[in-house]
Amino acid sequence: MIHSLFLINPAGDIFLEKHWKSAVSRSVCDYFLEAQGKVSEPQNVPPVIPTPHHYLINILRGKIFFVSVCQTEVPPLFVIEFLHRVAETFQDYFGECSEAAVKDNVVIVYELLEEMLDNGFPLATESNILKELIRPPTILRSVVNTITGKSCSSNVGETLPTGQLSTIPWRRAGVKYTNNEAYFDVVEEIDAILDKSGTTVFAEIQGVVDACVKLSGMPDLTLSFMNPRLLDDVSFHPCVRFKRWESERVLSFIPPDGNFRLMSYHVSAQNLVAIPVYVKHNISFRENGSLGQFDVTVGPKQTMGKTVEAVVVTVHMPKVVLSVNLTATQGTSTYDPVTKILTWDIGKINPQKLPNLKGTVCLQSGAPKPEENPTLSIQLKIQQLAISGLKVNRLDMFGEKYKPFKGVKYVTKAGKFQVRT
DSSP, rough: OOOOOEOTTTTTEEEEEEESSSSOOOHHHHHHHHEEEEEHHHHHHHGGESSSOOOOEEEETTTTEEEEEEOOOOOOOHHHHHHHHOOOOOOHHHOOHHHHHHHHHHHHHHHHHHHHHEEEEOOOOOOHHHHHHHHOHHHHHHHHHHHHHHHHHBBBBBOOGGGGGSSSTTSSOOOOOOOEEEEEEEEEEEEEEETTOOOOOEEEEEEEEEEEEHHHHSOOEEEEOOOOOOEEEEOOOBBBHHHHHHHEEEEEEEESEEEEEEEEEEOOOGGGOOOOOEEEEEEOOOTTTTTEEEEEEEEESSOOTTOEEEEEEEEEEETTTEEEEESSSSSSSEEEEETTTTEEEEEETTTSSSSSEEEEEEOOOTTTOOOSSOOEEEEEETTTTTTTTTOOEEEEEEEEOSSSSSEEEEEEEEEEEEEOO
């Protein structure tokens, strides 16, 4: 199914490759680099790129493109899911999914890829199973590996993972903890487009429920929501009993040990998507003039009383803009004359004193008025709020006698959030 995997950085450099069947020349990535050069944003690269003899299926994670090469037609989502599993494994093992982390742990990376795929087909993709096969890196082991040069033999586990031989392959046997804890993070991203008047043109919410479960034995958990009917297109970790979700809208599962993604979902009905901020803007350019006016104010809208923080406004200015002379009442603003991108880092919004960015824009001498107005992209974060209204009702545990500590955290972020001017 998957013949080769190439890891490519944003500059287009291939810094790691792995082949499971016959070796594929690096030149096949030229088709991917050509597609990358045609888009303005890295995330807009087509996920499936056909070539005369191969199919390139790729994802972008942590500023790394994972590009897989397939010689025959395969279900694209199957390959995309596997690539996300690879990226999540790197994140779990090394603390981050970055080019530096991969290069610093290149031996472990190759060992993981060898175990995760067998002759082109996925084999072991659960993190807790892989950790029994390949030991995670530690500072002491890294020093020993550097001195002795026996990294391969010291990373590989001495026994086969117990979970692979059971009916629950995602959980290892004999797990014991002093403190038994189960934490769940409900993280939602808003994708929205607002027009000049602030009316919502498009809006939807992409959400995930990430879990960190450290429980002894073989617990059987049941997680219920107060309003599960608002969820669309839900996908689950293999541990979830799907039939019970269909009949009762309850998540029943024996969890993996450690961190994992329990489910992902999206809310597509625009009347259910509450836009958390509003933007008042006045951006204008004079006919055959050298100056323009810039005035943008951002404020909280539907946040249920929660604080909007980590707010960053990015403005893609027209090519004729040479420089900007702006004053911010809050935060800092920078302008890159090469990329024509204005970045306004606001931070936390104070409802009593709304942040404003105002000033003049200098255009090229004699340049005509820009045909297109700038587009504002917004990043934000709201703690302890699921903007869709999703709420966890309760978590019950069966099969074990101890009483675990439980916790739920809600976070709302901005995904592709744009305002047309």
